[in-house]
Amino acid sequence: MSIRIIVGLSVLAIQVVMIVAARFHPMRYYCWAPYDSQNEYQIHALINGHALSRAQVESRYRLETPAINPRTIYQVTDIISYVDRVYHEDDPAQVTVTYRTNGGPEREWHWPTP
Amino acid sequence: MALADSIERFSRSSWNPLRVTDTDLPPQLLLMAKVVVLGLVLKNYHLGFPDVFAPFFEWMEIFPAPWYRRAFKVAFIVCGTALLFNRAVRVNCVILGGLFLVATLSSKVYYRNAKVFVGVLLFLTGLQEKGKPPWMIWWQLAIMYFGAGLNKLLEVDWRTGQYFDHFLTHIYPSEAYRLIAPLLPGQWVAKLMCWSIILAEFSAAVMFTMNRLRPMAVWVGASVHIGAALLVVGDYGIFMAAVLASYLSCLPWPERLDAATGTRGGWQRVRRFFGMLDQDRLIHWADQPPKDGAGLTLTGWDLRWSGWKALGGLLIWTPAIYFIAVLVLTGFDGSGRVVVVRLAGTVGAVVLLGTALAKLRTLVSAWSARPVIAP
DSSP: OOHHHHHHHHHHHHHHHHHHHTTTSSOOTTSOOTTSOOEEEEEEEEETTEEOOHHHHHHHHOOOSSEEESSOHHHHHHHHHHIIIIIOSSSOOEEEEEEEETTOOOEEEEESOO | OHHHHHHHHHHHSOOOTTOOOSSSSOHHHHHHHHHHHHHHHHTTGGGOOOOSBSOSSGGGGGSOTTHHHHHHHHHHHHHHHHHHTTSSHHHHHHHHHHHHHHHHHHBTTTOOHHHHHHHHHHHHHHTOOTTSOOHHHHHHHHHHHHHHHHHHHTOHHHHHSHHHHHIIIIISOOHHHHHHGGGSSTTHHHHHHHHHHHHHHHHHHHHTTOTTTHHHHHHHHHHHHHHHHHHHTOOTTTHHHHHHHHGGGGSOOOSOEEEEEOSSHHHHHHHHHHHHHOTTOOEEEOSSOOTTOOSEEEEETTEEEETHHHHHHHHHTOHHHHHHHHHHHHSOOHHHHHHHHHHHHHHHHHHHHHHHHHHHHHHHHHHHTSOOOOO
């Protein structure tokens, strides 16, 4: 079997692994789940008790708010937790993401996670 | 020996970007790759590469901004240009695909399924072995449709129809849905839409792995994407153009086609038009008109088509047509894009319906012509 075939099969196999992994985890990366849920969300962030403006939130997380994520809300919360954990260790924010998936009941996600 | 062969082929390949033959890739795969790259440029994807921000692997933070994204941009422009001019096509496909795969790994904000699809499609194209069928791309399509179908099947909102009901009522309010939805009780219209997509995606996944059913897989897949485009009047970034281009991997490519036209002015214009576009000199035009009086005939692989079918063959096997199509599909913004998506979606739907009816007619003819055993 040539090296090309091995590399190609590996690329295909990784996707199969990610499809299986998505059954056990809310992430939907590399598993072909585009436009499978419509997540209307809004991000609220507080630093030392002061609320960040919409522009500040968008600049900090590079995410629009309010907005719709057509993949999974996990993509939004995953980015927020990464940004606060890695880039803003010294000025941590208290973040609340309110969201509705496919018009369902409103839910909240908090960072830091309780 | 292999290196010498590659060098010889490198110098022999034409610099004409409209040509797709005489390279290390099968013509239909090179055409697919070029169409995708052209679409990416027209949609400005080459300007949108990210710096590292919320990457999948924290060690990627070592790459400095803005040099990281600038390196991607330069690499895309160099490799994309080289690919268009038929230079080192396989290596350039691997690099271009790798750029998009690494870019999606570099930033979860940048991550989109369309970019991943473009990445794997170009990457696998670059790994294509000479003289072998492009089975890795067929399996890629199968895995994509399987993943999409499975995720929808396991989402309760897809099983109940809630997804489409909400989407077409609140996210993208559809007048057509508002009129159709009350025809059935509850969310049954939305439910039927959801389940038809789930079934179509699973069917396409299975059929892409089977040689005999692959043309039907293309039909089913194209139906899903054209339906989605018409429903939301959107092209999902580069995704629509890329996935339709990927179906070129299922198209057999002839080494030679023989064509003949009647003497009427219209057919002569067809001949001149395709003669001008056919930069690979794939089509050999006869000096004499067809003996059976047909306006246009096309012959390849010992098969003969005439009239509209022959014209369809010329359209299918003329690479320049695909370049024109991608220019039209991806070259517009704003209201122009809406018009193009509506028009292209409608043309696509008519073509799909036409091919389905033609197939049905063939089946009915075969059924009528079956030998009947007398009682």
